[in-house]
Amino acid sequence: MxxxxxxxxxxxxxxxxxxxxxxxxxxxxxxxxxxxxxxxxxxxxxxxxxxxxxxxxxxxxxxxxxxxxxxxxxxxxxxxxxxxxxxxxxxxxxxxxxxxxxxxxxxxxxxxxxxxxGELGYRSVLIVRSDSEYKSLDDLQGKSLAWADPNSTSGYLVPMVSLREDGIEPDEFFGNTVFSGGHDQSVIGVLNGSLDSAFTWTSKGDNTGQLRMMMDRGMLDREDIRVIWESPLIPxxxxxxxxxxxxxxxxxxxxxxxxxxxxxxxxxxxxxxxxxxxxxxxxxxxxxxxxxxxxxxxxxxxxx
Missing domain, CATH: 3.40.190.10 (Periplasmic binding protein-like II)
Structure with missing residues (x-):
């Protein structure tokens, strides 16, 4: 062999x-x-x-x-x-x-x-600080949002398409949208308060994804963030x-x-x-x- x-x-x-x-x-x-x-x-x-x-x-x-x-x-x-x-x-x-x-x-x-x-997918999630007043997508109208990268599936493509399908034009709905340069930067921006919200990725039970990687590296206490929106399953x-x-x-x-x-x-x-x-x-x-x-x-x- x-x-x-x-x-x-x-x-x-x-x-x-x-x-x-x-x-x-x-x-x-x-x-x-x-x-x-x-x-x-x-x-x-x-x-x-x-x-x-x-x-x-x-x-x-x-x-x-x-x-x-x-x-x-x-x-x-x-x-x-x-x-x-x-x-x-x-x-x-x-x-x-x-x-x-x-x-x-x-x-x-x-x-x-x-x-x-055995599932072969994960989800894009919209996160905010858990001690913030934001409980739903509607609460973020006029607030800041970070995309990860223009070629990111969970950090841009899927949430952008999903929001538009729901009749929301992100550049008009949010007060300010930026590309953070990567998922690490997006999550850190939310944690330190420089961003109100950000799109990133995780799977069921946070088994895989950005949140899991940052928890494993000691960069994130899961209780410090709240997920207020999630996408359909993504490959x-x-x-x-x-x-x-x-x-x-x-x-x-x-x-x-x-x-x-x-x-x-x-x-x-x-x-x-x-x-x-x-x-x-x-x-x-x-x-x-x-x-x-x-x-x-x-x-x-x-x-x-």
Whole structure:
């Protein structure tokens, strides 16, 4: 099996000199380093620090180094993925859709983490300080709001489309709207009082998502914020790759994630940004509703 071959390679070429097939050797020769990036839900340092144990295990299992990079914003990850400058990216549905559209379908979904109950989705949530007077969306009329990033699914796309479907034009309803630059910044802005409200993301029981990551890092006491609005279910963030990568390379990376929860559940949680029951295969069809929303938003901008 491929996994046995790879362990032989890592252990010693002398012990199993004939174990590596030509196909396997080829992709490792072409990609001695696999570069992974993630959309900016956290600060650069936090992402690299959190994902490094996963990168180390990736190298141990597949025999090639994984280098974790973090871009300044979602757009940079999309551009790097579509240009083939990175080989693996963890992206939300909106970023995946944007990359798929911009590359004319030249990127592919690999895997997506499942929640503890097997559900494959999360929700965009509107948060305020728990000691504030804001109890509902109506209470925020004329107040400040932070979006995370124009390419964020939960921090912009889904809430923007949802509010407009309910007859609310955000720029007119809220007193001031800003892009915070990322989910960390949005939540911190609410906590320190510089923002009245912000959109971010979480799953059932805060098992995964921004709130879970910040609680795990000691940056958030869950009792300090209140959720006053939530979206319909959104497909979980996924891992995607450029479609031009060698097929056997894509398959081995896929298998790495599919086996991760059984072999290293702690690292599966890191890869999922929270608690997961494991990774499953992702399909383009899962993200078609998000892609349609991204296209609709782009079309509406052109018409203005």
């Amino acid at each position: 491929a996994r046995i071959t790879l362990k032989c390679v890592v252990a010693s070429a002398l012990l199993c000199p004939l174990a590596v097939t030509a196909a396997h050797a080829d992709w490792r020769d072409d990609y001695p380093v696999v570069t992974m990036s993630s959309t900016a839900a956290e600060s650069n340092a936090a992402v690299i620090d959190r994902l490094q144990p996963l990168a180390d295990y990736f190298e141990e299992q597949l025999g090639v180094k994984m280098e974790v990079q973090q871009a300044n914003d979602f757009a940079a990850v999309i551009q790097a993925l579509t240009a083939g400058h990175i080989q693996l990216a963890r992206v939300g549905g909106s970023a995946y859709a944007a990359a798929w559209i911009d590359s004319d379908g030249a990127i592919e979904p690999l895997v997506v983490p499942a929640e503890l109950d 979980n963030p996924l891992y995607a790759v450029p479609g031009e990568l060698p097929e056997d390379m894509k398959q081995e990376i896929t298998d790495f994630f599919l086996n991760l929860h059984e072999e290293r559940p702690d690292l599966a949680d890191i890869a999922a940004s929270g608690r997961t029951s494991g990774f499953v295969l992702a399909t383009h069809e899962m993200y078609q509703p998000v892609l349609s929303a991204v296209q609709e938003l782009r079309d509406s901008r052109r018409q203005r």
